[in-house]
Amino acid sequence: xxxxxxxxxxxxxxxxxxxxxxxxxxxxxxxxxxxxxxxxxxxxxxxxxxxxxxxxxxxxxxxxxxxxxxxxxxxxxxxxxxxxxxxxxxxxxxxxxxxxxxxxxxxxxxxxxxxxxxxxxxxxxxxxxxxxxxxxxxxxxxxxxxxxxxxxxxx
Amino acid sequence: xxxxxxxxxxxxxxxxxxxxxxxxxxxxxxxxxxxxxxxxxxxxxxxxxxxxxxxxxxxxxxxxxxxxxxxxxxxxxxxxxxxxxxxxxxxxxxxxxxxxxxxxxxxxxxxxxxxxxxxxxxxxxxxxxxxxxxxxxxxxxxx
Numbered sequence: 379x380x381x382x383x384x385x386x387x388x389x390x391x392x393x394x395x396x397x398x399x400x401x402x403x404x405x406x407x408x409x410x411x412x413x414x415x416x417x418x419x420x421x422x423x424x425x426x427x428x429x430x431x432x433x434x435x436x437x438x439x440x441x442x443x444x445x446x447x448x449x450x451x452x453x454x455x456x457x458x459x460x461x462x463x464x465x466x467x468x469x470x471x472x473x474x475x476x477x478x479x480x481x482x483x484x485x486x487x488x489x490x491x492x493x494x495x496x497x498x499x500x501x502x503x504x505x506x507x508x509x510x511x512x513x514x515x516x517x518x519x520x521x522x523x524x525x526x527x528x529x530x531x532x533x
Numbered sequence: 534x535x536x537x538x539x540x541x542x543x544x545x546x547x548x549x550x551x552x553x554x555x556x557x558x559x560x561x562x563x564x565x566x567x568x569x570x571x572x573x574x575x576x577x578x579x580x581x582x583x584x585x586x587x588x589x590x591x592x593x594x595x596x597x598x599x600x601x602x603x604x605x606x607x608x609x610x611x612x613x614x615x616x617x618x619x620x621x622x623x624x625x626x627x628x629x630x631x632x633x634x635x636x637x638x639x640x641x642x643x644x645x646x647x648x649x650x651x652x653x654x655x656x657x658x659x660x661x662x663x664x665x666x667x668x669x670x671x672x673x674x675x676x
Contacts, residue, residue, distance in 0.1 A: 412598075414567070416599060417554065417602075418602045418605075422610070440601055467584050472621055475618070
């Protein structure tokens with residue numbers, strides 16, 4: 379690796395380390411607000427009786443809703459990170475989701491994240507650090523409902 | 534809502550029904566509130582310019598949510614999104630017309646599931662694919 383690599387030993391040591399589990403209650407109103415914010419008026423995300431008529435226990439969360447919990451209310455500090463980036467600016471580079479089970483209001487979701495990969499690249503905005511995080515979401519029955527992989531670009 | 538689509542209805546090359554979005558700065562603020570992402574590049578022009586950006590830009594995760602809507606609307610209530618992933622290659626700005634699109638690239642079965650792979654993307658009003666990706670969805674079968 380080049381001598382001027384921005385990936386330090388501290389960063390390398392953070393790769394693969396799992397976060398403490400974060401536990402979230404899935405509630406109806408945040409789902410409705412989220413769906414309305416994107417302009418998605420699917421009744422499955424709004425109308426509990428309708429969702430029940432389709433076999434769900436309550437309204438369900440739209441795809442990607444779980445990504446919200448990268449921004450927890452409690453800390454207000456954004457995604458947790460086990461190292462410090464040399465840069466302060468951030469862009470979202472990409473998101474991937476795998477879905478296994480519907481997420482319904484009333485579920486309790488436990489999320490565990492880990493830093494999967496770090497890459498550095500020279501781009502239009504100068505030196506950039508690609509930070510790839512993976513999160514596994516389980517419901518109250520211990521079933522994996524979704525997995526997410528996100529790429530943050532620090533520059 | 535559109536009629537339920539079935540696996541037998543699609544072939545390689547079939548288009549995913551497009552979804553058009555016309556984001557405003559207000560929608561970005563609304564999204565910030567709903568998602569908890571209050572990074573200033575999405576609503577504070579001076580801050581965005583100071584970050585070497587062209588102005589306030591649309592949240593990547595909002596574009597991801599729209600792609601989720603594109604796929605959910607298309608597969609209908611009997612279908613299921615198995616996976617999708619997108620890359621934010623180009624920035625999108627409020628005031629532009631953004632369209633989520635997709636096309637079927639593969640059709641197959643796996644176990645008892647009837648699956649379809651798609652190329653998906655979001656394009657701006659110039660037709661530039663700012664946000665390309667792929668998806669796999671399960672569709673109901675008439676069989």
